[in-house]
Amino acid sequence: MSACMVTRCLALALLLAAPSMAGAIVIRDDVDDARYRIPASALPALADLPGEGHGVLIAPRWVLTAAHAIAWQPALRELSIAGVPRRVQRVVVHPGYRTLPRDLVDAALASGDASRLMAFIAGSDDIALLQLAEPVEGVGPIEIHAGDATGKVVWIVGKGATGTGVRGHDPQGPNRTELRHAFNTITRAEGRWLEYVFDAPPAALPLEGMAGNGDSGGPMLVDVDGHWELAGLTSWKRVDGNPATFRPGIYGQISYGVRLGHYIDWIDDTMTSTTRNADARPNRRTLTVAEVVAAFDLERRLGEGFDDLIGNRLEEDDEALVLDGDTVSRGDLDLLHEPPMAFGDAWHRPRHGLIVVDGNLTIGRIDLWGIDGLIVLGDLHCDSIHLREELLYVQGDLLARDAVRATAAQDWHEAMAQTLGPLHVHVKGTASSPVVQTWHMPLRHLRWTQDSGREQPLVLQ
Template identity: 60%
Template sequence: MIRFFFLMLLLAAASTADAVVIRHDVDDSGYRVPASEFPALVDMPGEGHGVLIAPQWAITAAHTIPRGSDLRNVMINGVSRDVERVVMHAGYKTLPQALIDQAMASGEAMLIVVFLASSDDIALIKLTHAVTDVAPVQLYKDSNEPGQIAKIVGKGATGTGATGHSSNGPNRTALRRAFNTITSAHDRWLCYVFDAPPTALPLEGTLGNGDSGGPLLLQSDDHWLLAGLGSWKVVQGDVRTARPGRYGQTSCNVRLSHYIGWIESVISGQSQAGANNSCMGSTCK
């Protein structure tokens, strides 16, 4: 899912990120990885991801939580895991239909960019039972992300930076990983640009449809820590005709260092705000 500012995705309820979109001059086999590369990846129903961050807790972008239907289970390491409850951040805002209509009429989506940038697109999923066969991923708590090389992982839609990918899916494919350089980090967001060769990294890539909530990882010593979650993307030109996943587009990820206090308070059971925004299934709105 990543919430792209394209008309086709806006029509689909502002659905948001993809599997990894790759360089046009590097073979796809260089990006494909086995499931063992990142067993803590959470598969949301249909499309979208999350990450296991504690034995009984996963984290995701709030917009991946299904609307109007129960989130009864998620998949982790090929096993279905029952969901006890979902905790949405109180600052999460659903994209208004009026902004979608405006973008459809004009082809310009700057008001949507402003709206999404002001939302807290983050949610925690409490599992019914602790996961014992997968090690949770540690969170990146420092605020020095700009300039670092990030690893991104996902199994959504795919394509190349030269042509982009189809907005019509499929939005769940093979697991891929790629790398990119963090260009900015401010308050809620970590962002990077999908550069074209020759300035691109050897395995440069970006997320696209089907990978919202998927991990952005930064390396600390010998460990990859979870620093961000795929959320939305900025593109140039008319959103009614632009093609997602092309070179030059900017991807923005939920910046987890900004939310460490909220995450820890919810997991420890000390957050009244978290308790007030707990939900199950169709109550997650």
């Protein structure tokens, strides 16, 4: 690998993952490391994510973490609490979380200025909730601190990379080591973030430290009347100057954590609504296409796409599958391969050419090959989606965490290709994805969010 590629990869590790690689403990250079080490029993509610990263148990079936700590592992199935594996049933990422676009990283490397990257990260909602399949017994959840934490001493815990304030730590890891703790003082608590500075001796606290790489989502706790409350989650550190030469963990650096007081309503609403419906599968009905058209006013909703779907693809007496209510699945909607998986164990290769979700749909990977249309009368959140001239209608927003790809059925001439996207893909809200790739089916008509990737040609194998 060339020196240029090495530099770029290191910068991506620090920036695409910054915040993605924040979170362990860097210590004072004049204090023995043994004083920073603690047993797991010191904080039983600490959750270990696979590989690296943390979360915190805040209710018997709920773990709170940083969104970027799970964004790189969307198929998260399990975590560990008190040394016991726990199955993850559902992942809920805050809708305001934004992945870092690669073009911002490239621009920062070219200019040696990370200021735009820092502004982008500061504008993201880096928080997610993980619902467990079973309640955790024998471990007490940590109460959230919604009050002002300014000036309070914060207790930081994590297992990631370590080093000292003189030299920092190696950005290449390892990012999972022994459990350590440290303390610092919150200098600012506003909006999304808690802020603290890694002070050098003699101004430092006796066990002063800061978050390092490898344990994002770890706890930031404050003492309230003799017990610890969760004020924040480790998230990112500020990079000043050239990101390619930045070394994390040096005295004077500023670290940021997610301020949970800012998100208390979202946390409560998500836990309440999801728990209420956690074991309720959406009602499934099989109707004729004609009945679905009438029930959901599809001719008005679909506009020009209606004639393409009804008549060209479907007959009025064809069957359609209707899912009433919000639908959440950790599986995929994949009709290209045998056997297909979708909506948990309730999905089978359909007789239905049309699927209608009367609510929000949260699912893994979507490939629509094999059906004629998917209509979501709410928001659609997925890991990735591949469109192949089937009709997609989303009443709300479309969020694909990994990629959106669109390929035409054949090598259409340019004039025809320009019509395919507007004809087949209808998103009434905004569309968001870090990767957008198309082949003879451009999607420029969609209202892409600013953090979405630029549309690029898809090279077919």
